[in-house]
Amino acid sequence: AVLRIEELRKDLDKWNTAYNDADQPLVEDHIFDKAYAELVALEAAYPELVTPDSITQRVGGAISTGFTKVTHDSPMLSLGNAFNKEDLEAFDKRIRKLTELPIEYMCELKIDGLAVSLKYENGRFVQGATRGDGRIGEEITANLNTVKSIPRRLAQPLTIEVRGECYMPKTSFAELNRVREENGHEVFANPRNAAAGSLRQLDTKVVAERNLSTFLYSVADLGSLSATTQSGALDELDRLGLTTNHERRICQNVAEIWEFVQEFQEKRPHLDYEIDGIVIKVNSLQAQQEIGYTVKAPRWAIAYKFPA
Numbered sequence: 079a080v081l082r083i084e085e086l087r088k089d090l091d092k093w094n095t096a097y098n099d100a101d102q103p104l105v106e107d108h109i110f111d112k113a114y115a116e117l118v119a120l121e122a123a124y125p126e127l128v129t130p131d132s133i134t135q136r137v138g139g140a141i142s143t144g145f146t147k148v149t150h151d152s153p154m155l156s157l158g159n160a161f162n163k164e165d166l167e168a169f170d171k172r173i174r175k176l177t178e179l180p181i182e183y184m185c186e187l188k189i190d191g192l193a194v195s196l197k198y199e200n201g202r203f204v205q206g207a208t209r210g211d212g213r214i215g216e217e218i219t220a221n222l223n224t225v226k227s228i229p230r231r232l233a234q235p236l237t238i239e240v241r242g243e244c245y246m247p248k249t250s251f252a253e254l255n256r257v258r259e260e261n262g263h264e265v266f267a268n269p270r271n272a273a274a275g276s277l278r279q280l281d282t283k284v285v286a287e288r289n290l291s292t293f294l295y296s297v298a299d300l301g302s303l304s305a306t307t308q309s310g311a312l313d314e315l316d317r318l319g320l321t322t323n324h325e326r327r328i329c330q331n332v333a334e335i336w337e338f339v340q341e342f343q344e345k346r347p348h349l350d351y352e353i354d355g356i357v358i359k360v361n362s363l364q365a366q367q368e369i370g371y372t373v374k375a376p377r378w379a380i381a382y383k384f385p386a
């Protein structure tokens with residue numbers, strides 16, 4: 079048993095360091111969990127062999143090897159794509175067939191980060207989660223609590239779920255990779271991976287150093303706001319103290335949408351965050367409800383993707 083305990087401790091310490099420092103897990107979570115459970119059982123059978131430096135004795139109890147799962151109250155959807163002006167013309171034509179209501183569009187930037195859900199109860203931040211597969215995500219409240227742009231308290235005691243993108247600014251990404259290079263660590267391929275890797279960290283101290291930020295773009299339960307348009311909803315999120323991206327514009331037709339697309343294709347390299355497109359949404363919330371959803375995406379929105 080002594081030999082087996084020594085071997086398990088060596089492996090678990092090595093795997094745990096790699097997971098926390100290098101963000102490159104050496105083994106699958108279930109391998110780590112199995113070995114960890116075996117060590118706990120052996121130490122329970124041979125209490126005289128427990129040493130204070132054993133991974134099972136770490137401050138804060140057991141090493142959490144993964145995040146608990148949460149089921150989203152409503153699925154976190156994806157978006158249909160458009161790749162050229164003709165696709166946008168077709169989208170506009172479809173929309174005008176699906177409702178009698180007058181149509182204008184809200185154009186927003188599509189941030190290249192990872193989608194998150196933030197839940198507030200009576201104005202207090204109570205749960206943060208990743209998108210996951212759209213229905214079930216990972217609970218990352220502690221990590222999101224370290225993100226400065228996420229308020230712990232809203233300006234109003236609202237119970238609301240908001241969704242948006244968590245991202246790493248380009249300047250923070252460059253600095254992070256410089257330091258990692260210096261320390262002989264693997265560098266991250268792009269800011270999106272760096273943000274995802276940072277939010278997967280089990281050690282919130284590491285997350286806090288990563289200078290992550292958010293841009294929120296939708297409200298899961300619109301009933302909680304008085305807005306009747308997407309642009310009004312975003313203005314309300316601003317007033318509540320949440321961060322939204324202000325590079326947004328109401329457009330009356332495809333010509334105006336296309337101007338916005340061109341403008342941000344130009345501006346893209348000068349922004350301090352990565353964007354991979356423009357999201358065009360029907361602005362009226364009533365029209366959105368009429369137009370509805372497909373199984374995986376809102377029918378009333380589309381993502382124009384910039385050419386790679």
Ligand SMILES: COc1nc2nc(N)nc(N)c2nc1C
Binds near residue numbers: 155157
């Ligand atoms: C309404 O649903 C959505 N809205 C969005 N808006 C922006 N700006 N960016 C996104 N990535 C996005 N994604 C979805 C599913």
